[in-house]
Amino acid sequence: MSQSVRVEKLSFQYNNDVRWILKNISFQIGEGDVVGVVGPSGVGKSTLCYCLKGIIPHVLPGNVVGDVWVNDINTREVPAGKIAEHIGIVFQDPESQIVGLTVEEELAFGPENMEDPPEEIRRRMPELLNLVGLGGYLRQETYKLSGGQKQRLAIASALMMHPQILILDEPTSELDPIGREEVYRSIRDLKRDGVTIILVDHHIEEMLDVIDRLLVLEDGMLIEDTTPRQFFARDLTGKYEWLRRPQVVQVAAVLQAEGTMEGRMSPFEQEFIEEARELLGPDSESHSTAVGGKR
Ligand SMILES: Nc1ncnc2c1ncn2[C@@H]1O[C@H](COP(=O)(O)OP(=O)(O)OP(=O)(O)O)[C@@H](O)[C@H]1O
Ligand SMILES: [Mg+2]
Structure with missing residues (x-):
């Protein structure tokens, strides 16, 4: 199987911080895999996402040891804009990531910056809106969307850059159960379409429905890289107290x-x-x- 993401002996320290947030982390993600990432609050899940996306070190500088490869590109060696064609990201807060006044503006923003051909942008917009269950919303003002709709728009927006890999960093934590289910339905559709997904979430039950693998971080280290079935087949008494059991x-x-x-x-x-x-x-x-x- 070809590899989408390869992380090799990655350690990371933010500037002006003596702590190593990530410590010697190695893993690989195959094309089309859906991988869940869990760990206690503040362990470095978002930091790991930033490293995969190249936000670290291109936007957030610090001390990086080891390597991150995305589709065989070393994220340290190419500019952030170039990495965007390979890997997209959706953040936790649906409000903070939407810049367009309308759905159309929002979707066109990234690809217009990358100077994608306008006809290609116009073709892709309705296609992706259908994929995330927002067909017919092209002219809608973004402020009128619900939290779940905004988060699905953010997913479509990230996909406008044609990435084969999508990072979802707690995409449902601000949402009610209905919004959460809407977003998970989109995640299941993306999985069916072969998108490689890295999913950080605290809602383990919903995650179990979609993930093929589970990565567990504790104290900045990757301490489990397993299937959900194997993970829960073990006696977890006294372990991972931060993890709500299904x-x-x-x-x-x-x-x-x-x-x-x-x-x-x-x-x-x-x-x-x-x-x-x-x-x-x-x-x-x-x-x-x-x-x-x-x-
Ligand atoms: N931009 C930054 N500059 C300096 N330190 C940071 C920055 N972002 C995060 N940190 C610190 O790095 C550590 C890991 O944070 P991170 O946000 O990656 O954890 P997390 O596992 O995503 O937490 P949560 O579950 O709360 O989202 C924390 O101690 C945090 O304060
Ligand atoms: Mg986080």
């Missing part, structure tokens, strides 16, 4: 504590419900409805 993992813990079940169960809701039905027998309908009652 509801079904919490339910499994209760069932284990009361002796109803032994061994690990699936962290994926539907699989868990089936396993629980089997385990609890034919009278399990009421249990399993309670277990699966979230959605």
